[in-house]
Amino acid sequence: MIRGLYTAGAGMMVNTQRMQNIDDNIENLRTPGFLEVSEHRLSFPQHLARRIDHPDGIPRSTALGVMGTGAYVADMAYKMSPGLMRETGNRTDMAINGDGFFVLSTPAGQTYTRNGHFMRDPSGYLRSVGGNPVLGVGDRPIGPVPEDFTVTTDGRIIDNTTGAELGQLKIVAVQLDTLVRVGSTTMYTSSAPAAEMMGDRPRIEQGLVEESNVDIAGQMVKMIETNRAFSMNQRAVQSNDQILQRTVNEVGRII
Numbered sequence: 001m002i003r004g005l006y007t008a009g010a011g012m013m014v015n016t017q018r019m020q021n022i023d024d025n026i027e028n029l030r031t032p033g034f035l036e037v038s039e040h041r042l043s044f045p046q047h048l049a050r051r052i053d054h055p056d057g058i059p060r061s062t063a064l065g066v067m068g069t070g071a072y073v074a075d076m077a078y079k080m081s082p083g084l085m086r087e088t089g090n091r092t093d094m095a096i097n098g099d100g101f102f103v104l105s106t107p108a109g110q111t112y113t114r115n116g117h118f119m120r121d122p123s124g125y126l127r128s129v130g131g132n133p134v135l136g137v138g139d140r141p142i143g144p145v146p147e148d149f150t151v152t153t154d155g156r157i158i159d160n161t162t163g164a165e166l167g168q169l170k171i172v173a174v175q176l177d178t179l180v181r182v183g184s185t186t187m188y189t190s191s192a193p194a195a196e197m198m199g200d201r202p203r204i205e206q207g208l209v210e211e212s213n214v215d216i217a218g219q220m221v222k223m224i225e226t227n228r229a230f231s232m233n234q235r236a237v238q239s240n241d242q243i244l245q246r247t248v249n250e251v252g253r254i255i
Contacts, residue, residue: 008236014039015230021076022223024184025214032086033115033186034212035179036079036219078179078188083114083213085205092118092126094151095210098202100171101194104132104187105141111187112174112194117209120145130185136167137196143167151206169204171197 021037028034085095094116096102101112111132118126118134124144126134133141136157148160155169172194179188 008233011233032209036214083211085208095205095208103135103170115186155204
């Protein structure tokens with residue numbers, strides 16, 4: 001019975017984390033470059049349950065089957081399917097048409113993002129909405145760039161007045177199972193080195209941003225499933241608690 005409480009309690013904790021992820025996904029439905037997050041669940045070790053009988057005074061063991069001991073959230077997984085492209089008309093907005101991430105310079109090191117909603121600072125350098133410099137090839141910040149510039153499909157920044165090339169956006173490939181989100185932002189770090197994409201680069205679209213890739217219909221279905229699963233585990237906890245109360249009270253009366 002005690003084990004049943006722990007198993008059901010573990011299930012409630014997993015479903016609580018799952019609901020938090022669903023809330024986060026729905027809340028960021030309109031956030032450019034947001035990647036839908038889900039939980040990677042693992043099971044605690046399973047045990048073979050056996051019953052010990054003494055029909056003739058000799059102990060005999062009878063297998064009852066496999067008994068689960070609950071589950072836990074191992075880590076987070078991010079969906080990498082592309083979001084819809086939304087046209088903004090802003091020269092500093094850019095979208096990656098294909099795989100890969102933009103690279104930002106932060107006080108904690110380089111971070112990766114699909115959110116290409118950039119802006120020019122007073123010095124003409126490209127920065128993210130959070131104020132982090134956008135890095136180019138060679139890890140050099142992109143800039144200074146004039147107000148009138150063009151981004152080619154391979155990420156080169158061209159001054160429309162002089163025709164000079166001012167830099168090229170750094171695009172990297174990151175293993176999805178190594179991504180770790182930085183707080184509640186659209187920036188990510190990786191536990192594995194990112195590979196800079198040089199020859200086979202994705203297409204860069206200027207004047208567009210990539211919307212969130214959250215599937216709202218799928219999230220609503222998951223919400224219903226999670227609520228039901230949480231309720232089932234809650235009832236299991238209540239049932240085990242009632243059985244324990246009866247056991248303690250009856251044992252107390254017998255003693």
